[in-house]
Amino acid sequence: MKRLYTYLSKKLAEQGTIKYEDIEVCTYGMETFVFSCFEIFSVLLISLLVKNFFATVIFFVSFVPLRMYAGGYHSETKKGCYMVMLVVYLIFTLSLRFSPKNHIQLIEIIISSFTSFMVLRFAPIVNYKKRVNEIEKKNYKKIALKIICVQSIVVLFFVIVYPYNIYGLAFSLGQLTVAVSMLAVVVKNKKKGGGLNEKNERNA
Numbered sequence: 001m002k003r004l005y006t007y008l009s010k011k012l013a014e015q016g017t018i019k020y021e022d023i024e025v026c027t028y029g030m031e032t033f034v035f036s037c038f039e040i041f042s043v044l045l046i047s048l049l050v051k052n053f054f055a056t057v058i059f060f061v062s063f064v065p066l067r068m069y070a071g072g073y074h075s076e077t078k079k080g081c082y083m084v085m086l087v088v089y090l091i092f093t094l095s096l097r098f099s100p101k102n103h104i105q106l107i108e109i110i111i112s113s114f115t116s117f118m119v120l121r122f123a124p125i126v127n128y129k130k131r132v133n134e135i136e137k138k139n140y141k142k143i144a145l146k147i148i149c150v151q152s153i154v155v156l157f158f159v160i161v162y163p164y165n166i167y168g169l170a171f172s173l174g175q176l177t178v179a180v181s182m183l184a185v186v187v188k189n190k191k192k193g194g195g196l197n198e199k200n201e202r203n204a
Contacts, residue, residue: 005030035078039085040064050093055170059092062151062174069144070118071125072181073188092173096166105159108172112155115175118182119148125185151175 009026012018018026040060047056075081099107124140126132132140151171158168 001034002027002031005034035081039082043085043089046089052093052096052170055096055167056089056092058167058170059174059177062154062171063177066115066119066144066147066151066175066178067181069140069147070123070178070182071127071140071185072178073125073184074127088177092170092177095173096170099169101164104165104169105163108155108159108168111172111176111179112152115179116148116152118179119144122182122186125182148175 005027006023008030009018009023012026013020013023044053044056047053073084075084123144124132124137126137126140155168155172155175158165158171162168
């Protein structure tokens with residue numbers, strides 16, 4: 001498959017759609033996109049079996065756009081990435097089932113506040129394979145902040161209008177997954193004795 005992505009990237013370069021120096025980045029982008037679609041599709045299939053399909057869709061509605069621009073931890077291998085996704089989904093499913101309903105409002109507020117802090121303080125955390133200059137990083141930051149603002153309003157809506165609704169919790173858990181992913185990179189970099197700004201591209 002990688003040969004196919006490389007071939008398509010070269011064709012795009014020949015047509016002038018992308019620059020020749022961006023062939024590697026384009027190939028990685030195609031590979032990541034297809035694999036991400038596979039991940040999401042397989043998890044949605046599992047959600048049908050465990051009967052929380054709509055909650056899973058809402059989780060991804062929250063998770064995907066914020067993850068795209070805020071960034072976070074990336075496994076070094078596709079297999080590792082997929083295993084992490086399955087573990088995350090297991091925790092998500094258990095959280096939906098066992099979270100105390102009387103405290104869902106408080107949980108949602110805490111999660112949204114924590115995620116907002118992480119985005120404001122550390123976004124974007126960019127994968128080292130994704131070439132992003134300083135201007136693009138600033139744009140990612142602006143978009144991530146806009147996304148978290150909109151998501152915070154959505155969470156507030158659930159808290160006020162549907163205080164004990166499982167879908168509001170699912171939406172918040174999508175945020176939390178991104179925040180924890182970002183935190184993992186921050187902690188990893190600090191253990192290596194460097195700042196996030198110096199190492200986030202190499203270790204994200």
